[in-house]
Amino acid sequence: MASGDWAQQQKMLSAAGLLVIGLDAKDKIEQLVDINPLIEAAHSSNVKLLTTQSIDQLLSLVSIDEVISEDLQNPTKKSQATLPTPDNPSPIGRVIAPISGNEISPAPRPHGLSHYSLEDFPMLAKDIDSEIEVHFDITGNSVTEGKLSDIKSFFNSRLSQIRNLMIEGRSLPRRPISNADAYRNRQRYSSNEYEITIVGLVSEPRWAKSGNLMFLLEDETTQIQCLLKPPSGANPLHAALDGLMNDDVVGVSGFFIGDRTDLFIISNIHLPPLPRRAKNTASIDESVSAAFLSDVHVGSKTFLEPQWEKMINWFKTDPLAKTIKYFVLSGDGVDGVGIYPGQDRHLAITDLFKQYGALAMLLSDLPDWVDVIILPGNHDAVRPAEPQPALDPEVQQDYSDAVFVGNPCDFSLHGVRILSYHGKSIDDFVAGLRSVTYAKPEMAMRSMLERRHLAPSWGGKTPLSPEPEDSMVIGTIPDIFVTGHVHGQFVGDHKGTTIVHSSTWQDQTDYQRMLGFQPKPCILTVINLHTHASASIPFA
Numbered sequence: 001m002a003s004g005d006w007a008q009q010q011k012m013l014s015a016a017g018l019l020v021i022g023l024d025a026k027d028k029i030e031q032l033v034d035i036n037p038l039i040e041a042a043h044s045s046n047v048k049l050l051t052t053q054s055i056d057q058l059l060s061l062v063s064i065d066e067v068i069s070e071d072l073q074n075p076t077k078k079s080q081a082t083l084p085t086p087d088n089p090s091p092i093g094r095v096i097a098p099i100s101g102n103e104i105s106p107a108p109r110p111h112g113l114s115h116y117s118l119e120d121f122p123m124l125a126k127d128i129d130s131e132i133e134v135h136f137d138i139t140g141n142s143v144t145e146g147k148l149s150d151i152k153s154f155f156n157s158r159l160s161q162i163r164n165l166m167i168e169g170r171s172l173p174r175r176p177i178s179n180a181d182a183y184r185n186r187q188r189y190s191s192n193e194y195e196i197t198i199v200g201l202v203s204e205p206r207w208a209k210s211g212n213l214m215f216l217l218e219d220e221t222t223q224i225q226c227l228l229k230p231p232s233g234a235n236p237l238h239a240a241l242d243g244l245m246n247d248d249v250v251g252v253s254g255f256f257i258g259d260r261t262d263l264f265i266i267s268n269i270h271l272p273p274l275p276r277r278a279k280n281t282a283s284i285d286e287s288v289s290a291a292f293l294s295d296v297h298v299g300s301k302t303f304l305e306p307q308w309e310k311m312i313n314w315f316k317t318d319p320l321a322k323t324i325k326y327f328v329l330s331g332d333g334v335d336g337v338g339i340y341p342g343q344d345r346h347l348a349i350t351d352l353f354k355q356y357g358a359l360a361m362l363l364s365d366l367p368d369w370v371d372v373i374i375l376p377g378n379h380d381a382v383r384p385a386e387p388q389p390a391l392d393p394e395v396q397q398d399y400s401d402a403v404f405v406g407n408p409c410d411f412s413l414h415g416v417r418i419l420s421y422h423g424k425s426i427d428d429f430v431a432g433l434r435s436v437t438y439a440k441p442e443m444a445m446r447s448m449l450e451r452r453h454l455a456p457s458w459g460g461k462t463p464l465s466p467e468p469e470d471s472m473v474i475g476t477i478p479d480i481f482v483t484g485h486v487h488g489q490f491v492g493d494h495k496g497t498t499i500v501h502s503s504t505w506q507d508q509t510d511y512q513r514m515l516g517f518q519p520k521p522c523i524l525t526v527i528n529l530h531t532h533a534s535a536s537i538p539f540a
């Protein structure tokens, strides 16, 4: 259905028992190219009145790109309408079937990467001073002793931070009550006329044979067994179909079934807010670029040295390279030593300090105008538990002009907020959610943003440090969110945040070959901080 066909839309909405309140709401609906996802979301959320606010909330449940009008995404398409204006001498009328001449389209780039225009990268990096503001870095701030009480505060901190985000962001239909209050009064809350909302940490999520998702929801008071039935026509990314991660924080609305059973039937599940937003941009006179890479794995026999030389040469000669002020290296700079059994066989440099020395040499070949920011990853010589502190000062002394930060690190470059995380938890997301695979790490990143947490699962593949305050919560939504670890490459957008999965400099390993995984090495991702245009440059 074409967008803006209000009569048809109104017919469908009233057939679905939905009432539109206000002209703003009507305008909003007219911009949708397909209103079926909105109707389904309203049904599954028991919403009858469509106000601008409830429409926004419902649209946050479905993939926005499915329902936004094509006209909004590509306004130039409207130019075909040619109604006359008094001061416009151009022909009056309407072009029914425009005939356009053959257009020469540019040849595909290597690896199928998108084209970029140099005009979107307007400023030379050497023309400005660097401006890095770090908002969160665990280095020197880790206070946990790993006691049971630390673990308790860690989870309580996560629960209260994300619950507050939900309350303040109006993700919940009513004020939540504690699990203990809900359970104590379960006979009263035993039908959909007496629905309540509770918020807690998920544990033991599993699908029953019926296809319903079962899990325990625990808050500071007690835990409640919950059942989530997939709503009819639900998006595959709905939690009932995609799954939940152990230790996710979610809100649920529903009621207890029967008089004596303890089962809570969920009619609606609530995630923290993630509104579509406009990015912060650097000003025009700071319109330099940042480049993203990770997983160089220096010291490995599969490190691609000739391709690195090719990149260095590009840095010295290419006009785009001259706009790169920052080079963000998001972990696994070296292959490390003793990271997995039998690693020695795969190492060209078996001494850890020599690996870091070799990385320092490689980075020193970058032009002077480039500032390097280095995070650790799971192959680096720091504690594996996240958040990880920056590399040891003894290692740092080999590097000139590099900024060492922890993993994850939340920082701004000229006002553009960047969240850089190595991405070890992608392993857990692959295991936990149906939508996430190693070939699509961006789906894990999307899921991290949606649940406002980088690594929810305790006791999985990602070691977590039980700091009294859980800093893996995504408190501030970043403008650019970058991860690595999986050795893929991706640039895209999720609700206004640019998602970068940065590439590796390591060729396919024996282990990856055995698993049939093909990495995407030697692609540098460049983003301009003013225009937010991206360019992906292949060197392999």
Ligand SMILES: [Fe+2]
Residues within 6 Å of the ligand: 295, 297, 332, 379, 485, 486, 487
């Ligand atoms: Fe890696």
Ligand SMILES: [Fe+2]
Residues within 6 Å of the ligand: 331, 332, 377, 378, 379, 422, 424, 484, 485, 486
């Ligand atoms: Fe890694």
